[in-house]
Amino acid sequence: MRNILLFISLFLLSACMVTPNIQPSAKVDLTDLQPLPTPSISETPLRVAVAAVISPKGTVESYSGLVNYLGEKTGRPVELVQRRTYMEVNDLLETSEVDLAFVCTSAYIAGQRDFGMELLAAPQVDGGTVYYSYLIVPMESQVRSMAHLKGKVFALTDPISLTGRAYPTTLVTQLGATPETFFKRTFFTYSHDEAIYAVANGLADGAGVDSLIYDYALSRDPALSGKVKIIHISPSFGIPPVVVNPNLRPQIKIELQNLLLDMSNDPVGRDALTAIGVEKFVIINDSSYESVRSLLDGIPLLFGLP
């Protein structure tokens, strides 16, 4: 009798031991729905757009130093704005939704032509303000020129990218073909680092990429150097500039320009510059982009540019 009682109590005890201890930390009523409050903005922020040269997260990581520096120097909150395509950033500049933007060279040429996008400064890399388009293929590839890429898969970056689309298109045109018929298949990666990874991983047989991004990416991820190789380097192009929207107040424009030009003299500024792989910012003239302008004029239909 006593044994049975003992058995039963042990049984119940073991059952109790597995009882999960559920303690709700709060009580909410999910049926009580109320309108959301409109977010209050205390101060108009300085809005800085960065074209999707590299992936959105990479952009945030690289540019946060610069953003913080600008915020600290201007005393205004700075908002980093990103969009999927270059054209979207151009649209934001045209409608004055961003004040300052890091754009691609071709995007500047289109913006300057369409709504008078203004140059503010240019980054100096390796002592110059030029960059190139690299034609890259996987390391083990037998391809040695664009001609060998016929019937292969080609990764394009942005629809209006100079180094990622316009220059490779020029190369194909010179071979007497169009990308649509020359390649088996093309696709957009919307950023240069994604295009490098697409080639490194064998997703694409070749791609045209921004030399600045390529060098930067290889320095960040040395493993990449064993996976991709450059088979062709374009002539030099004017470096992607820093621009402002044409409606920005001149005082602010001057203030921002001075801030950027001064950055290399400030320790914090130098760190921020290093983070984006730039030595310093310099003044640049529109004439630096003439060669690009003429190249793009050769393939207007491709870009659908007005």
Added chain:
Amino acid sequence: MSQNLLHRFWNIISSVSVRAKILGMALMLILLLGAGVTWQVLHSLTYIVQSQLENESITSARDLAARAADPILLNDLVRLQRLLVETQQNNPDVRYAFILDKNGDILVHTFGAGFPPDLLTANDAGSSEHHHTIILQTNNELIWDTAVPIFNERAGTVRLGLSDARLRNAVQSLTIQLALMIAFVSALGILVATFLTFLLTRPVRELVSATQAVAKGDFSPRLARWADDEFGDLAEAFNAMTTELGNTNEIRQEREELRRQLLEKVIATQEDERRRIARELHDSTSQNLTSLMVGLKNLQDSCSEPNIENQAESLRRVAAQTLEEVHDISMRLRPRILDDLGLAAAMEQLTREWQARHKLPVDLVIHIGQERLPGEIETAIYRIVQESLTNAARYSGARSVSVLVERRGEQVIAIVEDDGRGFAPSLSPNERHLGLAGMRERAELLDGKLTIESWPGAGTSIHVQIPISASSLEEIKGNL
């Protein structure tokens, strides 16, 4: 207290029938086991389900956070909203999901119009945290709410709530299934236990009725061996015991019969011998004494010598007295009148002589009709009344005695009562001495009954009842 409770519990259990015990045992076992298993299963299941929910909540939220980073950074709210909708479509347990920007303002959510105000502040994850999960209680469900920072909170925070409603329903339906199963097994258990009870109690009931038969002296019942178990062994042991008892009883009855025959023979022989001696005394000795007396009378008459004449007279008186005594002895040994004229005449003579000898009044009443009774009954009644009267005269100091002999149908009844000092029958150590044992034996030999009613100071009443068997009646008629 507990001892007392246990005692009462035991009383209740022991008072119910074996059938109820077995049924109760089976039911108790099934219910206990069923309840225990159900309890255990449900608790384990609930525990597994809840940890599953927590894991799922974390996984879903982490996945959503990883996929939400780019759309947030690119301000692609349409894609962000679609992400939430897809998440909810792919996992029906997702009760809600929403995404906050880095300032804590809601970018997108799945509530449609409006947003529950308490929910926003209920959970939060630090920028370096992998996730932060809490349990929320809503009106009718528990929610595993996980907050995951997106891109180290530089892009914002994902919040995802997983409801336990669906899994709780599954657990509930399992509970119902288990309960139904237990009910079914209980019903089956009752059937089986009933059958088992029938198997177990049938031999016991048979054993009880057989035992009752044995108690009444019937050793014939034999139990069937229903099963090859303890009950089967018991049945066999019982059968062996009744067989043994039956044999012993037979031997005892044979011995009893033998003793009875012996006693009958002894009494018959005694009666015969008394009858022979009495006849001898009457026929031979009395005749001789009578002749002697006649001779002495003649001698007396013919002799003129006064001396001799006196002597002859004296001798003749001695002879007369001896004759009287011989007659008396003969009478007491076996009254001839009993054989020749029957019980009524013999009784009258007996009481008359007893009255004369003891100078006590005897009130004799005889109603036995004209028909003679069987010889052994007449002898028995005569001897019992004779012994009773002797006792009354010898020990009781009675002043009067009454004797009743009566035939009632197929029975003869004799009652002898005196108003003497009496005795306590059960306390009487000298019953055998009083001859009461002999009286009783005589009555019982004839299947009769003798009862003695006596009390100190209240006189003694001896009551004899002897049945007249049909065969002995036939015998009498044949003799006549």
